[in-house]
Amino acid sequence: MNKINFYLLEYAYAYIKRNKNKNIFIVTVFTLLVALLSSVFFITTTVEHEMKERISYKPDIVVQAYKAGMQSSVDSALLDKLLEINGISSGHLRVEGTYDFRAKNRLFYLYGVAPFEDQEDPFIEQILQNEALNSSQMLVSDSVKESMHQAYYDKYFNFIKPDGSLQKVFIKKSFPVHKRIELQNLILLDQDTLRKIFGYSENEGSDIALSVANKNELDFITSKIRLMLPNAKVVSKNDLNVMYEKLFDYDSGVFLSLFVIAIFTFFIIIYDKANGLSSEEKREIGILKAIGWRVEDVLHAKFYEAAIISFFSFFTGLLIAFIYVFIFKAPLLGEIFMHNTLLDIHTFNLDFYLELSYTLLIFLLSVPVYIAATLIPSWRVATLDADEVMR
Amino acid sequence: MIEIKNVSKIYDGNIVALQDINLRFKEGELIILKGVSGSGKSTILSLIAGLSKPTLGEITVDKKKISKLPDHFAASYRRDNIGIVFQKYNLIPTLSVTENVLLPLFPLNLPRELMKEKSSNVLQKFSIEHKANVIVKNLSGGEQQRVAIARANINDPKIILADEPTANLDEKLSLEFIEILRELKSKKRTIIIATHDPLFFDLDIVDRTVSIEHGKLL
Amino acid sequence: MFLTPEIITLTVLNFLFVIFATIAFVNALKIVLYYNADATTSYQYALEKKSYLSATIIKFIFYVKIPLFIFFVYTLDSLSNLLPGAMCAAGVVSATSYGTPLLFLKILNLYIFAFWIVLNDEDMKYEGQPYLKKKFLLFCVAYFLLIAEIVLESVMFGAMDINSVVDCCGAIFSTTSQTYLSEILATSPTVLLGLFYGVFLLMIVSYIFKNRYIYSFLNILFVLISLITLIAFFGTYIYEQPTHHCPFCLLQSDYNYIGYFLYIVLFVGTFFGFTLGIIEFDDQELQKRFHISLLYNSLYVAVVSYYPLLYYVKNGVWL
Numbered sequence: 027m028n029k030i031n032f033y034l035l036e037y038a039y040a041y042i043k044r045n046k047n048k049n050i051f052i053v054t055v056f057t058l059l060v061a062l063l064s065s066v067f068f069i070t071t072t073v074e075h076e077m078k079e080r081i082s083y084k085p086d087i088v089v090q091a092y093k094a095g096m097q098s099s100v101d102s103a104l105l106d107k108l109l110e111i112n113g114i115s116s117g118h119l120r121v122e123g124t125y126d127f128r129a130k131n132r133l134f135y136l137y138g139v140a141p142f143e144d145q146e147d148p149f150i151e152q153i154l155q156n157e158a159l160n161s162s163q164m165l166v167s168d169s170v171k172e173s174m175h176q177a178y179y180d181k182y183f184n185f186i187k188p189d190g191s192l193q194k195v196f197i198k199k200s201f202p203v204h205k206r207i208e209l210q211n212l213i214l215l216d217q218d219t220l221r222k223i224f225g226y227s228e229n230e231g232s233d234i235a236l237s238v239a240n241k242n243e244l245d246f247i248t249s250k251i252r253l254m255l256p257n258a259k260v261v262s263k264n265d266l267n268v269m270y271e272k273l274f275d276y277d278s279g280v281f282l283s284l285f286v287i288a289i290f291t292f293f294i295i296i297y298d299k300a301n302g303l304s305s306e307e308k309r310e311i312g313i314l315k316a317i318g319w320r321v322e323d324v325l326h327a328k329f330y331e332a333a334i335i336s337f338f339s340f341f342t343g344l345l346i347a348f349i350y351v352f353i354f355k356a357p358l359l360g361e362i363f364m365h366n367t368l369l370d371i372h373t374f375n376l377d378f379y380l381e382l383s384y385t386l387l388i389f390l391l392s393v394p395v396y397i398a399a400t401l402i403p404s405w406r407v408a409t410l411d412a413d414e415v416m417r
Numbered sequence: 418m419i420e421i422k423n424v425s426k427i428y429d430g431n432i433v434a435l436q437d438i439n440l441r442f443k444e445g446e447l448i449i450l451k452g453v454s455g456s457g458k459s460t461i462l463s464l465i466a467g468l469s470k471p472t473l474g475e476i477t478v479d480k481k482k483i484s485k486l487p488d489h490f491a492a493s494y495r496r497d498n499i500g501i502v503f504q505k506y507n508l509i510p511t512l513s514v515t516e517n518v519l520l521p522l523f524p525l526n527l528p529r530e531l532m533k534e535k536s537s538n539v540l541q542k543f544s545i546e547h548k549a550n551v552i553v554k555n556l557s558g559g560e561q562q563r564v565a566i567a568r569a570n571i572n573d574p575k576i577i578l579a580d581e582p583t584a585n586l587d588e589k590l591s592l593e594f595i596e597i598l599r600e601l602k603s604k605k606r607t608i609i610i611a612t613h614d615p616l617f618f619d620l621d622i623v624d625r626t627v628s629i630e631h632g633k634l635l
Numbered sequence: 636m637f638l639t640p641e642i643i644t645l646t647v648l649n650f651l652f653v654i655f656a657t658i659a660f661v662n663a664l665k666i667v668l669y670y671n672a673d674a675t676t677s678y679q680y681a682l683e684k685k686s687y688l689s690a691t692i693i694k695f696i697f698y699v700k701i702p703l704f705i706f707f708v709y710t711l712d713s714l715s716n717l718l719p720g721a722m723c724a725a726g727v728v729s730a731t732s733y734g735t736p737l738l739f740l741k742i743l744n745l746y747i748f749a750f751w752i753v754l755n756d757e758d759m760k761y762e763g764q765p766y767l768k769k770k771f772l773l774f775c776v777a778y779f780l781l782i783a784e785i786v787l788e789s790v791m792f793g794a795m796d797i798n799s800v801v802d803c804c805g806a807i808f809s810t811t812s813q814t815y816l817s818e819i820l821a822t823s824p825t826v827l828l829g830l831f832y833g834v835f836l837l838m839i840v841s842y843i844f845k846n847r848y849i850y851s852f853l854n855i856l857f858v859l860i861s862l863i864t865l866i867a868f869f870g871t872y873i874y875e876q877p878t879h880h881c882p883f884c885l886l887q888s889d890y891n892y893i894g895y896f897l898y899i900v901l902f903v904g905t906f907f908g909f910t911l912g913i914i915e916f917d918d919q920e921l922q923k924r925f926h927i928s929l930l931y932n933s934l935y936v937a938v939v940s941y942y943p944l945l946y947y948v949k950n951g952v953w954l
Contacts, residue, residue, distance in 0.1 A: 033523035033532075036516075044511055067640075271716065279638040286647055313507040314520070316468060317568065318496025320489040321687050322759075323524035383709055387644050390706060394699045398651050402658075405691055409684040413463040429677050472675045485673065488683060490762050 031326065038330035045307075048299060053339050055295070059288060060343025060392050061350070066281050067384045068351040069360055074274045080208060081266045083147045085235035087248055090259040097259070099230040104255075108236060111254075113247045115239040118143060119231035121220045125185065125213075130173045135209070136224075138217035146235065149206050153214065163198040164215035171200035188225040195219060289391065293399045300403030308410055315412035328404035329397070336396040340389060418444045418607065419465060419576070424474030426460050426632075434460045435632045438474070442609065444575070447602050447622050450611040452629035458611035461629070462578045465609065466499050467491035479575070496521055500569030502579040506561050508568070510554035514545060517553055518568045535571060543567040543597070559590050566597055577601060579610045583617075591616055598622060639717075641710040642792050648703055649785045652696055659692040660778040663771040670768060686767070690755055693774060696781075697748040704741060705895065707788075712886060718801050724883035725804035733791035740784045746906060747777045753910050760917075804881030808866065820867045820880060831864045835936055838908070842929050847921065850928075851912020857932065858905040865897070865939065872942040877954040897935060904931030 042049050089108065091100045105119050121138030137150070139159060145151040157165055164183075166174070174183050174197070185193040195215060203209045221230065238244050248262040314324060350356060419442040426435040435457045442448055450458040463469045464476055467483050468491075476484045483494055508517045515536045522532060540546040543563045553561060569577060583591040591614070599622050601608060610617065617623060628635040662685040670682050711724035721727050728734035751773060758766035808820065834857050841850040866880050873890055874881075885894025908928035916924065947953060 029526065031524065031526040033519075033526065037520075037523055040509075040512060268717070275639045278640045279643060282640050282643045283638065286643065289647070309507070310509065313503070313509075315492065316466065316495075316501050316503075316507075317521040318492055318499075318572075319521070319524055320492035321684075322489060323492075325687070325691060326524070383641075383706075383713070386702065386706055386709075387640060390644055390648060390699075390703065394648065394695075395651065398655065398695065401655070401691060401695060402688070405684075405688045409687060411469070413460075413469045470675055470680075486762060487672075487764055489759060 031330075034323070034327045035330050035334075038327050038334060041327070042331055042334060049335065052296065052299065053335055053342075055292065056336065056339035056392070056396065057343045057346065059285075059292060060340055060388065061346040063282075063285055063391065064344050064347030064388050065351050065356065065359055067278065067388060068347055068380075069356050070274045070278050071381050071384055072351070074270060077270050078267060081263055081270070083149070084263060084266070085146050086238045086241075086244060087236040087251065087260060087262045089234040089236065089251060089255070090232075090261075092257050092259055099226055099232060100234055102229040102231065105234050107254075108234060108251065111247065111250060113238055113240065113243050115237045116144075117234055117236040120233050120235050121217045121224065121226065121231045123224060123232050125223070127173065127177075129177050132173055133211060134170060134213050135211045136213050136215065136220055138220035139214055140217045146237070149203075149209065150214065153201050157199055159198065159214065159216055161216040161219050162194075162196055164195045164213050164219075165198055166200050166213045167210055168200045168202050169210045170213055171197065185223045187223055193219070193223050195223075285391075289395055293395055296396060296399035297403060300400050301406065303407060307407075311407055311410050312412040315410075321408045324408035325404055328400065328408060332397045332400040332404070336393045339396075340392055343392075344385070344388070418442065418479045419609075420475075420477040421461070421464070422475045422477070424464065424471040424476060426457075426464065426469070427472045433632050435464075435471075438632075438634060440627065440634070442607060444607055445602070445605045446624040447598065447608040448610070449617050449623050449626045450609060450629060451613060451618070451626055452611075453613060456629045457632040458629050459580055460632075462501075462580055462609065462611050465576070466501060466578055467495045497572055498574050498576055500572070500574040500577045502565055502569050502577065502582050504581040504584050506565040508553045508561060508564055511552060513550050513552055514540065514556070514564050515549045517564055518571055520568065521571055539567045539571050542570070558586070559593060562586070562590060562594060563597075566594075570601075575607060577606050577608045579608070579612075581612055581614070582610065583612065583614045588616075595620065595622075639710075639714070641706070641713060645703070645707060645710065645788070645792075648699065649788065652699075652781065653785060655692045656696060656778055656781055659689040660775060662686070662689045663774045663778070666771045667768055667775065672764070672767075686771070689771065689774065693748065693751055693755075697745075697752060700745060700748065704745060707741065708883075708886060712883070714795070717797050718795065719797070720800040720803055722803045722884075723881060723887060725807055725881050726801045727795075728883070729807055730796075730799075730801040731791050731794045733787050733794065737784065737787045737791055740780065740787060742902070744777070744780055744784055745902075746909075747773075747780065749906055750910060750913075751777065754914060757914055757916065804879075804884060808880035808882075819863055822867070824868050827860070827864050827867055831860050832936075834860055835932070838929070838932065842925055845921075845925065847911040847925075850925070851909050854905045854908030854911075854928065854932075857908075858901060861901055861905075861935065861939075869939045869942060871954055872946050875946065875954075893938075897938060900931050900938070901935045904928050904935060908932065 089100070089104070091098050091104065100119065102119050105117055108114060109117050118140070123136055125134040125136050126132075127134055139145075139150075139154060145154065153165060159165065174180070180197070182194050182196045185195065187193055203212070218228075220226075221228070224232075226232075238247055244262050244264050248260055248265070251258070251260045311324060315321075351360075419440075421438055421440040424435060424438045425433070427433050438457075438461065440461075450461060452458045460469070464471055464484075465478070467486065471484050474484070475482060478494075478498065481494070483491065486494060509520070512520075518539060519532055519536050522535065537546060537549070540549055543566055545560055545563045545567065548556060548560060553564060556564065583594055586594065595616070598608060598610075602622050618626065662682075666682055666686055666689070669678070670686075671679060708724060711727045714727045715721040715723050718727055718730055721730065728738060751770060754766050754770045754773070758764050758770055834853055838850060838853045838857060841853060862882070866882050870880055870882065870885065871877050873885060873893060883894070884890065885897065886892060887894075905928070907924050911921065911924055911928070943953070
């Protein structure tokens with residue numbers, strides 16, 4: 027590779043400016059394509075990254091009981107059985123679930139807290155360290171408090187139990203969720219009180235959370251439990267990670283396959299545009315060759331031209347995607363990619379997160395494709411016979 | 418120093434542009450190639466410039482056989498030894514005078530100081546240094562002519578070729594052009610002009626006139 | 636086969652390569668058969684023009700292949716998350732029987748294309764174009780190797796099954812199994828290191844005497860012994876684990892991606908050294924290439940030796 031020839035670079039730049047109309051069209055289309063592709067990647071990788079972070083706060087293994095093919099409550103006797111397995115360092119029965127607050131059309135997430143129990147989630151741990159809970163109190167998130175306030179519940183809230191009677195719980199305090207916006211509907215309260223609300227008996231719970239001492243054994247222990255309890259649903263952290271990775275890969279894969287069609291079309295357009303040279307342009311190349319430019323020099327200048335256009339479009343496209351996803355939080359497109367039933371885009375922060383590998387991927391799908399499309403047209407131009415110029 | 422031996426140029430479809438041409442030009446000569454358009458005089462210039470290759474025969478310039486050179490060597494030869502002045506100047510209108518004049522040297526990637534030196538030398542020589550940074554399309558016809566000639570001389574070429582240089586010029590500019598030719602001749606350049614402008618036919622600086630018709634010498 | 640975005644990208648670019656390489660191949664074939672520098676027919680002139688097209692296409696393919704190869708290695712590494720049992724690219728490569736030959740073929744093709752470009756640049760320096768037909772003949776061969784590589788890559792990705800368990804590098808590179816690899820790895824480190832530094836010293840000597848043939852030959856030996864010692868000895872110091880012999884884990888972030896640096900430096904150094912012996916460069920060019928080759932090779936030796944030395948300094952013992 028030789029040094030960059032700045033004279034040819036300047037010439038290429040001047041040449042681009044001389045053909046403004048044609049080039050503005052190309053740059054616009056190319057930039058939008060890159061912006062679209064980048065946006066999709068930014069969204070999926072950022073959400074995946076956030077998702078992984080959330081998963082890290084979950085218990086290593088969660089075991090749910092199934093009866094008649096439907097999820098049912100778990101007995102504490104099951105916990106004793108599971109704790110006997112080698113490799114399980116600890117476990118506890120959890121009481122947690124959702125509560126449909128019909129009046130405000132909102133789903134609260136109720137999490138039962140037992141005294142002296144370690145919490146896996148550091149956020150919850152932090153809250154509980156600052157505020158102790160007695161059996162008639164609960165801690166709610168700021169937005170839950172607001173919701174309750176709108177229904178005129180300020181000091182306490184009445185939960186409706188399955189048999190229709192009410193359970194009054196006092197609102198001790200509210201907490202902000204900051205970055206953990208998936209917890210914006212969280213209510214923390216005493217485990218036994220929650221049992222009453224859900225209609226669970228003393229030994230019942232919604233699921234069992236287990237901790238594994240050696241993380242490398244996670245998959246092995248999970249499969250052990252599955253063998254032991256063929257009717258239960260056993261999900262480990264690793265399972266969740268792989269599941270979401272496959273989901274997002276599948277998403278991006280589908281999108282990309284469609285996008286490839288767009289690239290292919292783009293390729294043809296560029297090839298066509300680059301091939302159509304006006305007599306003015308042909309004349310100019312003839313002059314260059316007459317004054318001593320070799321075929322390689324013309325090719326070199328044409329390469330700079332393609333490089334300027336493609337690199338400019340690439341970076342501009344990235345910038346647009348960046349602003350769209352991280353500053354405007356991806357309206358429209360974000361919803362399409364978030365499978366509204368599974369995940370709600372608005373529960374994600376979409377903080378800045380950039381993976382170099384995806385940038386390289388986007389680069390490889392755009393810049394070399396563009397340059398490839400200009401290869402043959404540039405060659406045709408560079409090998410024009412110059413002796414017509416003499417006439 | 419230019420020798421054209423048994424040269425024929427036949428294009429596809431058996432179009433005979435030149436037929437068995439034999440010419441010899443000495444260094445420092447000013448030669449007029451006289452003939453109507455299509456007679457083949459532009460083809461001769463093209464061959465001497467190395468822009469095309471003869472179908473038969475051999476062209477030797479300064480003891481170097483140029484007819485069989487591969488393209489990239491022919492281009493280097495042209496850049497270093499030939500200066501071409503076109504009928505329509507063929508300058509790039511949106512670039513400045515300096516940029517136009519340095520255009521032949523762009524691919525060489527020379528250091529900036531050297532480029533500046535070369536350009537100011539040649540612009541001075543042809544009296545347009547005062548317009549060095551002006552965009553060419555804003556120049557008058559006469560000024561553009563001088564830029565075109567300056568560009569042809571940027572590399573101090575031994576041979577100057579001009580194809581119908583006065584076809585688009587009024588009498589005043591034509592005479593100015595002839596004065597520049599006089600100056601170039603005094604510097605021992607070999608100058609070959611293809612033209613049918615009668616202004617050249619009885620000129621004192623012309624050493625020889627060669628007439629061509631239908632690809633053959635008369 | 637699953638279509639991860641990485642695999643789709645590789646496929647799109649491979650497809651481009653096939654199309655353009657075929658165009659270049661057809662032209663190269665015509666040139667090898669019909670090119671006649673003395674002819675003045677318009678067919679000959681067309682062939683001369685076509686030689687530029689083929690050269691441009693070959694350069695394009697090569698310069699895109701480089702980032703693409705790095706991307707390919709990255710893809711292998713990222714696939715290790717999806718294939719059960721694989722913890723780095725080694726598992727992915729061994730998941731199918733195509734992995735190892737594909738990797739070798741890819742590296743070989745990079746060398747061949749790089750060599751073609753060097754040959755082309757030399758050829759263009761002389762009016763007689765001494766290597767013209769030779770270089771296009773070389774490309775005709777390289778074309779089939781390229782197609783083989785692309786076919787192999789598609790087959791490999793197609794054959795990958797996310798449900799079957801693969802070996803991880805601990806199993807592949809262990810010293811207790813019965814393969815040739817384990818025999819090499821089991822050789823005494825003194826012998827291997829002796830060869831490694833010995834070849835390097837000989838290279839320096841042949842550099843001083845400017846003997847390009849011996850230097851070139853030594854470079855071939857050097858790249859082989861470097862890879863072996865990297866797996867058998869130096870790698871273990873980078874990982875700080877005497878049983879970790881994997882050449883791919885070096886590429887992961889845990890080790891600051893040092894693998895990329897080492898491999899690139901090694902390949903560049905030995906490539907320049909190797910071509911010295913085949914092409915007749917003029918003096919200035921020869922000097923330059925000797926310098927570059929020795930510089931990169933020395934850099935490789937320095938960095939790779941740094942790790943065991945650092946370990947010894949920190950811990951007082953060898954592994």
